[in-house]
Amino acid sequence: FLVNSGSEANDLALRLAWAWSGRRNIVSLLEAYHGWTVGSDAVSTSTADNPNALGTRPSWVHAVVSPNTYRGNMTAGQYIGTVLDKLTALDASGEGLAGFICEPIYGNAGGIPLPTGYLKRVYQEIRSRGGLCIADEVQVGYGRTGHHFWGFEQQQVVPDVITIAKGMGNGHPLGAVITRKEIADALEKEGYFFSSAGGSPVSSVVGNTVLDIMEDEQLQANARKVGDHLKERLEGLKQQYSLIGAVHGMGLYMGLEFVRDHVSLEPATEETMALCDRLLELGIIMQPTGDHLNIFKIKPPLCLTQESADYFADTLESVLQEGW
Incomplete structure (x- = not known):
């Protein structure tokens, strides 16, 4: 799917999780930022971007402790445990789970790496409950870390949905959602997706040119x-x-x-x-x-x-x- 921004990409990723699972609940992380649309803002918990972030979350958003490897006082296992506690509570509620969204590297918290093995275990638990794993690569992906093209490669995982923007258009309003065909097809249950300007010929040329320059100039x-x-x-x-x-x-x-x-x-x-x-x-x-x-x-x-x-x-x- 081609869209116009990272906010739109993350919003659409949430809709994919809802359509795929038939459920609503999303697990996100504290100190996170994912955008300013209604959906992407709902899973954003960074008080630096929105001072009211922690008090305005809708009931379907379930934020867990920030796995901050610098400021936090937990081990990787304990951080994973906070996610398991949240998932256990959702299991008990009978409402089920739609998905999990996070940046594979903590972008707004200053590029802090997640604990080793964190996403591997969390993704496993999310998928075992029928949810989708969403990697927000809008800030940290697309070759920016140098050592990897995608941030999630550092955690040695592969998400179900990847969202990108920013560097993808090099200043031009261009974003995308990458996923598997069967997940994309699930959205048809909620109607046909389109974006008036997303994926326009101009945007597509810009996106291809950016990739060419990234390759040519290494x-x-x-x-x-x-x-x-x-x-x-x-x-x-x-x-x-x-x-x-x-x-x-x-x-x-x-x-x-x-x-x-x-x-x-x-x-x-x-x-x-x-x-x-x-x-x-x-x-x-x-x-x-x-x-x-x-x-x-x-x-x-x-x-x-x-x-x-x-x-x-x-x-x-x-x-x-x-x-x-």
Whole structure:
């Protein structure tokens, strides 16, 4: 299915899960963002994007604890256990399950990897109940991590439904939902799907051209090479400046998390915003992310050069050294 945005793609993915299963309940993660349509916003729980997110979830959305491998205090098994507890409660209700949606790498939380084996076990449990596993790759997929084309490859799983957008159109409004034919056919029970502009000839040419350029210019390999270099630079700054708590992510999707204390991990929210303001004065646009707004989301174009990466790292180092 071709659509116009990631929000539309995730909305359609939910409809596919409902049509396929004949049920309504969706399990999602806390601290997640999936879009701004009614459906995609319903499964979005990031208070950074919507301060009222946790109080406005419809009854069919069942959010589980964020498996945050930096801030969380649970093991991988315990995080999986929180999902199993939620599924057991749904089993007892007799309402059943339609599906599970998450980013395979925690995008809005700063590119934090999920615990090893997390998705493999969760996907197994979801499928055993007749639900679909949806991977939101809108932010983290399409070669951005450098080491993989898809974020879910890091977890060694294959989802039932993949949603993509953003980099797919390189600024043009283009998104897609990828799934198996039998799942797509299930949607016919709810009527014929169409999008007036989704998949238009212009959008299709743009999408094909983006893929051609990614291949010709080896942009995934560039994301890996330049991203690994930038991460090494940022890890070096972490050793020098205590304000930096962690460098998350890989390739050209990273999160630089600022904390006031490395034990309590108290978020350095005000400091992060001040850093953003100072960097803007120096010509670098940064945006804080995460529920505490204490993380730099580092998501530059895949054509980023090593020189540009060094310019960012050098400028950040100057600001950290001289003050802001």
